[in-house]
Amino acid sequence: MLKMKTPKTGKARRELDKRAPKLVETGKKTLILHGTKTSGVLNNVLTQIYQLKKESAVRFSRKNEDVRPFESGGEASLEFFSLKTDCSMFVFGSHSKKRPDNLVIGRTYDHHIYDLVEVGVENFKPLESFSYDKKLAPKAGSKPFIAFIGEGFDSVEELKHLKEVLLDLLRGEVVENLNLAGVDRAYICTAVSPNRVFFTHCALRLKRSGTIVPRMELVEVGPSMDFVVRRHRLPNERLRKEAMKTAKDKAKKKEKNVSKDVIEGKIGKVYIPDQKVGEMALPNKAKGVKRERREAKLRHGEGNKHASKRQKEDSQ
Amino acid sequence: METEPQFQIELGNLMAFDLHHNFPSPPSSREELVKECLKRGTELVQAIANTLFNLPSTVDVDGPLVKLPLPTTRLPREKPLPKPKPPTKWEVFAKARGIKNRKKDKIVYDEQTGTWKRRYGYDRANDEDKVPIIDAKITDEPGEDPFAKKRADKKKKIEKQEKNRSQNLKEAAKAGALPSHVQLAATALPITGSQVVPKKVTKEELGNVAGMAATSTASGGKFDKKLPGEKPAKHKGKYRKFLPVVEGKGMGSQERAQTEKVLNKLFSKNSHEMLNVNKAVNMYNVKKEKKRKNKEGKSSPSSSKLKPKKTLKKKPLNKGSSKKGKAK
Numbered sequence: 001m002l003k004m005k006t007p008k009t010g011k012a013r014r015e016l017d018k019r020a021p022k023l024v025e026t027g028k029k030t031l032i033l034h035g036t037k038t039s040g041v042l043n044n045v046l047t048q049i050y051q052l053k054k055e056s057a058v059r060f061s062r063k064n065e066d067v068r069p070f071e072s073g074g075e076a077s078l079e080f081f082s083l084k085t086d087c088s089m090f091v092f093g094s095h096s097k098k099r100p101d102n103l104v105i106g107r108t109y110d111h112h113i114y115d116l117v118e119v120g121v122e123n124f125k126p127l128e129s130f131s132y133d134k135k136l137a138p139k140a141g142s143k144p145f146i147a148f149i150g151e152g153f154d155s156v157e158e159l160k161h162l163k164e165v166l167l168d169l170l171r172g173e174v175v176e177n178l179n180l181a182g183v184d185r186a187y188i189c190t191a192v193s194p195n196r197v198f199f200t201h202c203a204l205r206l207k208r209s210g211t212i213v214p215r216m217e218l219v220e221v222g223p224s225m226d227f228v229v230r231r232h233r234l235p236n237e238r239l240r241k242e243a244m245k246t247a248k249d250k251a252k253k254k255e256k257n258v259s260k261d262v263i264e265g266k267i268g269k270v271y272i273p274d275q276k277v278g279e280m281a282l283p284n285k286a287k288g289v290k291r292e293r294r295e296a297k298l299r300h301g302e303g304n305k306h307a308s309k310r311q312k313e314d315s316q
Numbered sequence: 317m318e319t320e321p322q323f324q325i326e327l328g329n330l331m332a333f334d335l336h337h338n339f340p341s342p343p344s345s346r347e348e349l350v351k352e353c354l355k356r357g358t359e360l361v362q363a364i365a366n367t368l369f370n371l372p373s374t375v376d377v378d379g380p381l382v383k384l385p386l387p388t389t390r391l392p393r394e395k396p397l398p399k400p401k402p403p404t405k406w407e408v409f410a411k412a413r414g415i416k417n418r419k420k421d422k423i424v425y426d427e428q429t430g431t432w433k434r435r436y437g438y439d440r441a442n443d444e445d446k447v448p449i450i451d452a453k454i455t456d457e458p459g460e461d462p463f464a465k466k467r468a469d470k471k472k473k474i475e476k477q478e479k480n481r482s483q484n485l486k487e488a489a490k491a492g493a494l495p496s497h498v499q500l501a502a503t504a505l506p507i508t509g510s511q512v513v514p515k516k517v518t519k520e521e522l523g524n525v526a527g528m529a530a531t532s533t534a535s536g537g538k539f540d541k542k543l544p545g546e547k548p549a550k551h552k553g554k555y556r557k558f559l560p561v562v563e564g565k566g567m568g569s570q571e572r573a574q575t576e577k578v579l580n581k582l583f584s585k586n587s588h589e590m591l592n593v594n595k596a597v598n599m600y601n602v603k604k605e606k607k608r609k610n611k612e613g614k615s616s617p618s619s620s621k622l623k624p625k626k627t628l629k630k631k632p633l634n635k636g637s638s639k640k641g642k643a644k
Contacts, residue, residue, distance in 0.1 A: 020496030181379025
């Protein structure tokens with residue numbers, strides 16, 4: 001007897017169905033946590049990232065000692081948290097003398113670590129230090145504009161990876177219909193040098209211009225910081241291929257030798273190989289051939305074999 | 317996705333990417349850097365807005381609504397693709413016979429009481445269990461309780477249905493398409509409906525591991541029974557290296573090198589010199605690096621890349637010279 005574990009309440013069943021794999025995926029949830037030691041700066045950074053992503057993020061407030069993303073054994077805790085909170089991205093902060101103000105941004109696939117990027121935070125300016133007209137403050141959960149500036153994002157390996165990860169982190173839900181009145185925030189990432197990215201969050205002010213398109217004005221509101229790329233780990237090829245699969249990717253196998261005709265409909269050609277007339281075995285042996293062989297056998301002479309052969313040829 | 321004169325714009329993600337920009341010289345101050353970034357950012361955002369606002373929009377209560385295209389940058393999924401679930405036994409049967417599902421009403425007329433009652437559940441219409449008297453049929457045996465029989469039949473029906481349901485779920489689990497709210501078996505399968513992909517171990521890795529395990533036995537793996545087709549373990553240990561008996565040209569150069577190596581090792585262990593040359597060189601290099609860093613400021617990655625190479629070059633030269641002094 002196979003034991004079946006099913007949820008007893010409708011609510012539990014609905015929650016489990018929400019976590020099931022879907023054909024087309026919407027926004028990823030982020031898990032924000034920190035390790036054994038953090039600095040004041042890092043705490044602020046983590047809190048403000050959480051505020052930027054309020055609905056789609058989970059923040060752990062306790063310290064987690066055995067989380068070491070880059071070591072082979074230290075990922076088990078992260079994978080467990082990812083499974084329990086259903087978060088496929090995580091931001092892990094830690095502080096040490098060798099790596100001060102360290103942020104590890106990682107993604108998971110099927111609740112196993114997919115890839116990691118480690119950045120150091122420098123020149124952090126918190127939300128409070130920016131003074132601006134409060135009416136412009138972007139609303140929580142609005143879809144942001146994302147801008148990447150710098151050729152480094154295309155040429156340097158680590159920056160390419162960081163760009164992909166930042167896009168995944170910042171983009172929010174994938175929506176089909178967008179309300180144009182509700183666009184009010186933008187993230188600007190600039191590659192200042194091959195290992196440093198300047199990141200800032202701005203509110204958008206739409207000014208009246210002559211055309212339908214309003215004139216955009218950026219006002220810095222949110223946290224701004226410098227990311228110094230430290231380490232990164234790309235996913236291995238097999239995992240990457242599997243994660244990038246989408247439903248439409250299956251190429252339809254082309255049916256060979258089939259063509260459609262307007263008059264006759266579906267046509268296919270039947271290919272028959274050449275007949276080798278000389279080498280074919282005759283199905284019906286002529287009666288004369290059989291009798292000759294029988295008579296030749298009865299004679300028991302030396303020249304018997306030759307005689308029978310000659311006769312055969314004659315009859316054919 | 318459009319390619320403007322400089323930018324790559326992706327409307328599905330509201331993203332813009334400026335490929336061709338780079339800072340010709342590291343900006344002198346922080347404010348200038350910020351200003352420059354904001355300026356470029358404004359340009360990019362304006363470019364996205366240009367395309368965005370020109371899309372066909374429908375008027376909505378809150379504001380104009382536009383239909384965004386699908387994002388084009390491929391980002392990895394967070395969970396594997398769901399597999400299509402195999403049809404249940406009833407579904408197969410219904411499809412074969414052409415049985416279609418008919419919509420039933422929730423409220424049915426009950427003849428007994430003459431009211432409208434629900435079709436199933438508590439106090440249902442036309443409830444067969446509620447009949448007070450059951451007429452005896454000719455086929456009925458005397459002494460048999462028809463009410464008990466009814467109850468037993470119902471139990472059997474429920475059991476059969478459970479069996480069918482678990483069979484269907486087993487089929488689905490085999491195809492990898494278990495519904496998300498069901499977990500089969502006492503050992504809980506992952507909720508995601510997929511199994512952990514076993515790490516593919518290569519032939520070499522297996523051989524290495526087997527070799528390591530073999531050498532840890534008492535006889536070093538020499539007398540272990542091997543499976544058919546298994547190659548004997550390669551001994552990856554160090555063997556002693558003897559010098560060739562007849563030397564080529566260069567009289568006794570190999571022997572000299574060997575002796576020199578041994579002597580150097582001995583001397584370096586037992587030298588009680590006041591000055592540790594290597595340490596001194598390291599400290600000097602570190603100091604120089606710090607000085608340079610402070611001079612040039614933070615944004616000097618190119619020079620920092622060159623620095624470590626320089627220090628590496630210095631070390632072997634000094635090492636050789638110090639050793640020569642000692643040997644003599």
